[in-house]
Amino acid sequence: MTNLYEQAWPLIRAVAAANRAGDQIENGALFAFDGEKLTPAATRAARPILRYDQGWRSLLDASDERQVCLDMYLPLLAARPAPPLVLAQLGQSLDGFIATASGHSHFVTGPTSIVHLHCLRALSDCVIVGxxxxxxxxPRLTTRLVDGPNPVRVVLDPKLRLPLTRGVFRDGEAPTLRVRARGVPLPSELESANVQELEVATLGGQLDLPALLGELRSRGLRTILVEGGGVTVSAFLAAGLIDRMHIVVAPFVIGEGRPGLRIPSAAQLQDCVRPPPRVYALGGDILFDCDMRSHSAAESVAPIIRRVL
Ligand SMILES: NC(=O)c1ccc[n+]([C@@H]2O[C@H](COP(=O)([O-])OP(=O)(O)OC[C@H]3O[C@@H](n4cnc5c(N)ncnc54)[C@H](OP(=O)(O)O)[C@@H]3O)[C@@H](O)[C@H]2O)c1
Structure with missing residues (x-):
């Protein structure tokens, strides 16, 4: 990892830890950083570097090397009383594929983007995969490349087609929650002490995703990363459930493969999903960080590319 992550990541981790402490954070509160944790900074004389104001705001100078990382990660750090957050990510080729047709995807994006993905996991309470x-x-779905806790692993397996030999069901590296459609019986050969079970209702043959998010939040899982694949992220997008989306584009062509985002198409371009993006360079890849709840026009956000690493 480069200096930028080494300098900024401890601060970002400290913000995540403050969120996880579960205390409500008052608007207007100021915080300093002692190298490990946030400390209240009652006045500006105490040199605060963060302010809480319906979300975390940086008080660092724009010239501070950590600022670009704070810009990228602070919007993902939902503290009380801010609402919980659903973040989705995909790494795709120039032509919009996330794997080859045979399912090979290691790795679509470069090593810097993989570190970033592990950072996203470390900031999330749980990670959902299809x-x-x-x-x-x-996949292991752990944070082994960065300093930070492993998220709870949530596997959408509505018909219970996955064998127990998959690592997430047996490695014990983090809790695993297996989600199946309500009414699908759990055969004894799929029972495991390592796996928590969750039955979710279906709507039109698909899992009721708002009901799933409600179940996860009732378990205290507030920051939710939908990590893939394309079918799963697309289902959340089509249901309007994604607050923030990180799409990393790697400059190569797969040709034909497993698609990334696929949702019902609008007839007119002006009716298509067009969130205002911030754009970052991650090694040789480009990250589009899209605020799906913003009502600003996409053109109103200057698409300045800033290099993170
Ligand atoms: N580049 C990347 O960022 C990235 C990330 C992740 C994965 N991948 C690659 O992507 C490929 C897999 O992606 P994929 O799009 O084919 O599949 P996927 O999204 O991983 O899994 C789709 C399956 O998950 C279940 N599922 C998901 N959402 C559901 C819902 N709302 N209701 C009911 N079931 C739901 C269904 O299982 P059933 O089929 O059992 O009904 C569905 O077919 C792999 O090749 C993997 O390597 C790439």
Missing amino acids: AGTVAADN
Whole structure:
């Protein structure tokens, strides 16, 4: 990891830890950073570097090297009383694919983007993946490349097609919640002490995603990362449930493969989803950080590319 992450990441981790402490943070509160944790800074004389005002705001100078990382990560750090957050990510090729047709996806994006993905996991209470990703990748979904806690792993396996031999069900590296459609019986050969079970209602043959988010929040999981694959992220997007989306584009062409975002198309371009983006360079990749709740016109945000690493 480069200096920028080494300098900014401890501060970002401290903000995440303050959020997880579960205390309500008053608007207007000022905080300093002692190198490990945030400390209240009652006045500006105490040299605060963060202010809470319906979200975290940086008081660092724009010239401070940490600022670009704070710009990228602070919007993801939902403290009480701010509402919980659903973040989605995908790494895709220039032509919009997230894996080859055979399901090979290691790795679509470069090493810097993979570190960034591990940072996103470390800032999230849980990470959701579809059964297709667990079948194809056998992912661990841990934060092994960065300093930070592993999120709870949530696997959408509505028909229970995945065998217990998949790592998330047996490695014990983090809690795993298996989500199946209500009414699908759990056969004894799929029972495991390592796996928590959750049944969710279906709507039109699909999992009721608002009901799923309600279940996760009732378990204290407030920052939710939808990590893939394309079918799963698209289902959340089509249901209007994504607050923030990180799409990383790697400059190569897959040709034909597993698609990223696919949602019902609007007839007119002006009716398409067009969130205002911030744009960052992650190694040789480009990250589009899209605020899906903003009512600003996409053109109103200067698409300045800032290099993180
Ligand atoms: N580049 C990246 O960022 C990235 C990230 C993750 C994965 N990948 C790659 O993407 C591929 C897998 O992606 P994918 O799009 O094919 O599949 P996926 O999204 O991983 O999984 C889709 C499956 O998950 C279940 N599911 C998801 N949402 C559901 C809902 N709302 N209701 C009911 N079931 C739901 C369904 O399981 P059933 O089929 O059992 O009904 C569905 O077919 C793999 O090749 C993987 O390597 C790439």
